[in-house]
């Protein structure tokens with residue numbers, strides 16, 4: 001199903017760029033088994049302390065971004081580690097969504113935008129003219145703040161991605177739909193009504209449907225823009241559990257306004273302020289002991 | 305109020321109050337006047353519709369006083385169409401010859417001609433109209449849009465009689481004749497259903513494209529972004545997400561356009577001729593319901609004759625057909641609005 005584009009295959013990356021990430025999350029994740037890495041990149045070492053080192057999945061270098069003449073990102077350089085959750089926090093309008101949408105070129109479809117700097121996925125430039133943006137977006141999926149089910153059946157929503165990628169085999173589609181829904185923890189709730197409209201699901205179910213729909217395209221990276229901000233606490237908890245579960249196999253980047261959420265689900269956090277990446281680091285360290293004054297003010301609620 | 309005259313301060317108060325009342329009632333009168341005027345304007349269309357229905361009914365179905373005494377004392381019968389012709393004949397007879405000595409009143413040839421021309425028009429107008437709507441809403445950059453929209457509006461503004469002559473003096477001799485007669489060996493009539501269908505199809509393109517474009521544009525942007533984020537090309541987004549999401553609106557625009565094609569008169573009268581026959585050959589002349597009405601109206605049918613009455617029966621049939629289609633399209637459109645509140 002996945003014809004990997006030549007331009008995006010793994011390049012040798014800088015061996016020194018390896019993160020140390022604490023995977024001992026709040027939900028007793030100590031016993032997680034790491035999936036073997038099949039690429040030619042540096043081997044991930046599991047250490048006795050429960051710390052795992054993660055290679056860089058996405059690296060941005062000196063990214064500036066403009067809506068027309070209005071510059072909203074200033075020289076953002078950030079490394080995002082593989083198979084872990086990276087959270088973007090910062091006050092409204094600071095450019096979190098814009099930066100997130102840079103990563104799978106969603107800003108391309110907005111007229112009058114431009115950028116400078118590089119975005120590298122496994123070492124290759126995603127803005128290179130030879131990159132097929134359709135294939136890029138299959139590898140770097142996105143979940144939006146407002147759930148956006150298509151006005152189709154639940155089955156057709158999930159099968160959409162594989163279908164546009166050219167998959168016709170009914171049995172294979174059935175399998176993908178089932179595994180995607182199971183991974184998104186929605187299967188039990190909808191398995192008896194796959195052919196009814198997705199619009200009839202509750203808000204929380206719709207959001208998990210959108211996550212399942214993204215999983216069905218078999219991405220490596222999932223970008224989430226405030227995925228739980230429109231949900232009630234119970235649905236939010238389910239989505240957070242899901243994110244925690246998914247990071248075993250996927251690289252996840254999540255934008256959130258909820259500091260507790262960032263602390264709960266993420267291993268690394270990046271704090272943005274007025275289009276500038278102020279501080280980035282291990283989530284626990286950043287929340288307990290921020291180095292920058294602005295970060296401290298923000299996380300202690302002094303402005304926001 | 306009754307105690308107002310006891311003290312001077314009360315008196316002023318009373319005066320103020322009463323003047324307040326006077327102006328209030330003046331305002332209310334003005335309000336009433338405006339409201340009545342607006343109501344009358346709205347009522348014009350309702351009254352017109354009722355009037356048309358009444359005329360159609362009394363001439364086609366049932367006349368309350370069919371016997372009338374003329375100025376010289378002679379008695380004329382003025383019976384409605386269906387008081388003289390049975391509904392069974394009207395529906396099942398295959399000949400339509402009200403002007404001949406041997407009269408037959410089967411609506412089938414006229415319905416057949418109307419459906420053939422509308423069918424050809426739909427075959428041409430619907431896909432082209434929809435494709436231009438998709439182009440305008442999904443593909444066109446603002447500059448091309450600004451160029452195409454006025455052209456479509458001009459197309460919509462051309463008088464239908466011009467379309468009729470365009471069919472007669474261009475489409476038939478320069479397109480249909482060379483293609484079907486010289487190349488393929490069919491016989492192409494001077495008047496034919498195909499040329500009429502083609503120009504009516506062109507005529508309904510602006511209607512379909514502007515109505516469909518509106519519904520396509522009303523599909524939320526978030527839905528398009530979600531589709532792009534799943535690895536869609538622009539074509540996937542347009543055909544698999546946007547068009548299906550707007551489907552009921554598109555169908556409604558199709559129905560409205562088809563009912564316009566069914567009711568189209570001038571172009572059809574000029575281009576298709578006046579041969580009321582049941583045929584499957586689009587290269588022959590046919591008569592439609594509308595062209596029949598035109599030809600009888602401008603001809604010398606005697607007032608009160610069955611020939612004159614027949615146009616009301618045809619008109620009623622046409623009225624019912626377009627009414628049903630408009631009702632269906634309204635219904636479909638309402639369903640679409642419910643999906644995206």
Ligand SMILES: Nc1ncnc2c1ncn2[C@@H]1O[C@H](COP(=O)(O)OP(=O)(O)OP(=O)(O)O)[C@@H](O)[C@H]1O
Pocket residue numbers: 067072090091092093094095096097098099110
């Ligand atoms: N489509 C657009 N066109 C023009 N300007 C935009 C557009 N989208 C965002 N902006 C501007 O870019 C800046 C950053 O917006 P962005 O949406 O990235 O912020 P954000 O951090 O995601 O905020 P929030 O937390 O409210 O979602 C804002 O000043 C915003 O007004």
Ligand SMILES: [Mg+2]
Pocket residue numbers: 096097098225255
């Ligand atoms: Mg945002």
